[in-house]
Amino acid sequence: MVTIERFDPAGADLGGYHAVLVASQAADRPEEPPLPLAEVAGRLAKPLPGMGPAAHWVARRGDDVVAFAGVHFLDAENSGIGLTDVVVHPGIRRSGIGTALLRAVLPELRARGRKSVEGWQVVAGSDGERWAEARGFRRVRTIERLALVVDETDPACWDVPVPPGYRLRRWAGAAPEDVLGSYAVARGAIHDAPLGDSGFRWPEWTAERVRAAEAEARAQGLVQHLVVAVHEETGTVAGLTEVCVHPRRPDWGYQRDTAVVAAHRGRGLGRCVKADMVRWLLAERPGLRWISTNTGAENTHMIRVNREVGFVTQAAMIAVRQELSRLV
Structure with missing residues (x-):
């Protein structure tokens, strides 16, 4: 059974969260070096400049983190946007967990007055793109990630x-x-x-x-x-x-x-x-x-x-x- 709960990075064991992120990146962006645990912990504790405050959720199967969602509540010119990222471990995708996380996120988006939901970390042609399309999201921009x-x-x-x-x-x-x-x-x-x-x-x-x-x-x-x-x-x-x-x-x-x-x-x-x-x-x-x-x-x-x-x-x-x- 999978349970979904709010996630407080300040008081949490981040090992399971980090493991899902690394596995997802290896599947979708294998050309990039993985983010170290310390970097992930730092970004969760203090979002990068311009990203606004954030909220987080995790999905657990038993005691194991198998997926997570995060929302950055952009401000100023972009205060109507909830910048949302949903990440599911590659081994259990297409089982409804990502959709359940999205449902859990929506009330918070409404409570903070967001009018639209955007995701900027979707790899073209990936499971993530197919999932977003099935949930009714539309592609609004194509981005080249260069190094x-x-x-x-x-x-x-x-x-x-x-x-x-x-x-x-x-x-x-x-x-x-x-x-x-x-x-x-x-x-x-x-x-x-x-x-x-x-x-x-x-x-x-x-x-x-x-x-x-x-x-x-x-x-x-x-x-x-x-x-x-x-x-x-x-x-x-x-x-x-x-x-x-x-x-x-x-x-x-x-x-x-x-x-x-x-x-x-x-x-x-x-x-x-x-x-x-x-x-x-x-x-x-x-x-x-x-x-x-x-x-x-x-x-x-x-x-x-x-x-x-x-x-x-x-x-x-x-x-x-x-x-x-x-x-x-």
Whole structure:
């Protein structure tokens, strides 16, 4: 018999939860190194910046965890979305456990005023996609999951000159005050990146929101590395790229936003800042072995830039969505 219950990561034995995650990843994304237990525990205790508060459920067969569900209650522009992940051990899929977990989650979504449910971690062609389709979810976006594997990449990929009229600037942590305003504007250039039919909306970046995001990252232990391209004539930030590293996993970098202000596109700034980022990270963190990123499949320009600096596609992912009122 399977039972479903709320799950408190702070007071729980995470071994069973971690075992389900590792088995699922091995079945669906075998090309990726598995997440260590310490990293899983850390993410459950403190969700990554921008993810909002979270709630968790597990399904048990006897004393064994066989599946779990988690919801991140996004905020600000995305406060109507419940970002939901349902994971079932590969050995017992297609037995109704995932659907039972989804039913358990729905009352909490309603109680928190969510209007839609989205899932962003579904591997294309997997059991998860077939399950989501059968539950009435529709595909709203296709995502390429890429990785730069340091030992398998030709360092010549990172030998990229700075375009004339620009200079590069780096920092870890808080943005310097003298570029804070233009840096916030440049972050807003990500709004041009397509999102398909997802209900998600990019943040509206201001100087105050930048400082709040930096504080949240510090509280989580994340180290933000920024490389920006500064326009020499105006002294403003024209493009940027960000990679975060956590002490729990010093061998892994998490590529976050890369954006170039519209007036400065077509000059190779995206490739330039990303290449410089890799050089900087490897000089500062010689143990770094892997940098991961997700890019919308329709964003062909950024996929090309990623590949030019050594990223290769690891998996095709999809985002799915359904209105909460239509989930029964």
